[in-house]
Amino acid sequence: MGEVEHVVGMDIGGTKMLAVVFDDQFKPVGRFRKKSKAKVPPEQHINNIIQGALDDAGVQKIRGVGMGSPGPLDPDTGVIIDTPNLGWKDFPLAGIVQDHFGVPAVVDNDVNMGTYGEWCFGEVQDCRNVLGMFPGTGVGGGIIIDGKLYHGASGSAGEVGHMTLEVDGPFCGCGKNGCLEGLASRIAIAKEVVALAARGDAPYILENCGTDLSKIRSGMLSRAIAAGDTQVERVVRHAAFYVGVGVANLINVLSPEAVVLGGGLVEAMEDLYLDEVTRAVNDHAMPFLRKNVRIVPAKLGDDAVAMGAARLIHDKLAS
Ligand SMILES: [Zn+2]
CATH class of the missing domain: 3.30.420.40 (ATPase, nucleotide binding domain)
Structure with missing residues (x-):
């Protein structure tokens, strides 16, 4: 097996959640989408969706996970302070994913991630x-x-x-x-x-x-x-x-x-x-x-947030 080079970008929305696995050229190689509301606890639901994208890609090891979520949130700690749509309060999103997959995870505002994605991959690079x-x-x-x-x-x-x-x-x-x-x-x-x-x-x-x-x-x-x-x-x-x-x-x-x-x-x-x-x-x-x-x-449509988030974790790991 070669070097680990994949990252996951995740778009956490009020109605849907999407995880996408990207290769080192930021080409999507697997994805998984689910309704945001679930019968299982939210931490399990999120980890399941990331795992679903890894299974779809046939990838076992990743370098990290970037996530875009509605806020307000703290991008330094990866804690969601309050999201009325999802009913989360002081929810340690980055920590949950980090503990489960054993790799670094970052969280930022979903619209920030969409903007970042468009900046990194769209027309305004x-x-x-x-x-x-x-x-x-x-x-x-x-x-x-x-x-x-x-x-x-x-x-x-x-x-x-x-x-x-x-x-x-x-x-x-x-x-x-x-x-x-x-x-x-x-x-x-x-x-x-x-x-x-x-x-x-x-x-x-x-x-x-x-x-x-x-x-x-x-x-x-x-x-x-x-x-x-x-x-x-x-x-x-x-x-x-x-x-x-x-x-x-x-x-x-x-x-x-x-x-x-x-x-x-x-x-x-x-x-x-x-x-x-x-x-x-x-x-x-x-x-x-x-x-x-x-x-x-x-330009990026539905993938903008996931792409921006994947790029953010990539940049954090590189710096
Ligand atoms: Zn207002």
Whole structure:
């Protein structure tokens, strides 16, 4: 048997968990995906999913495991402080995996890992300063400054979805009013689209999902717009413009070389999002700061978090 060279990257989501085994060229050689909710305890569930990916790859030994998880979490200790979606509190994720597999493990915020993956493997590898913006069920973001992920004093920097854009704006899940997420997440869009459907102003939506908010996913919005629901398009464009205002504010503060746009809404409606974000950046970022900023769509899709996490553990082992 040759030298051990594989690493595992894991994407821990509120609904699904995915582990991917990568070779030394970061080619995926095995994977395993499961619903996040399980009958077994979470520590066992996570180890089972990693083992499933190792079995799929036919790999017995690995160098380490990188994981992206919803936060807040402590990237230094690998402890998840609190994740409402998964019901974890002070959960020592890195330690659990480290003890079970006997190799180093690291944990970072899932959106940070998505940004890191896009930076290491996507279209912005030549940049030292990158902003990642991922509107979907929520609105997440990651910040790379001088070639390093930025964590801030608390370890949890990058909560771009909770910057206030309207002081008297709609209520947000975080308990404040007028956050970007409350204005521009898929949930925020779906709330408005349900009202349109109920009034008869969104015929495609009414026919295909009635007024069931949970059925109004990104792909459904995209199909409704293609089918000619102009009021739905207005609502989505408005939300996309707000994402762009958030990007513009961050360009003014951080002066990145590139902005990567990803997440479910962008994947489903890439052109619309690039359009509106570019328009908002032109309107709201300072000319000198926005001049050479590239705004590009994310490239890695569902594997972004796992790839970023795998690369993070690789980099930690190398340093
Ligand atoms: Zn908020």
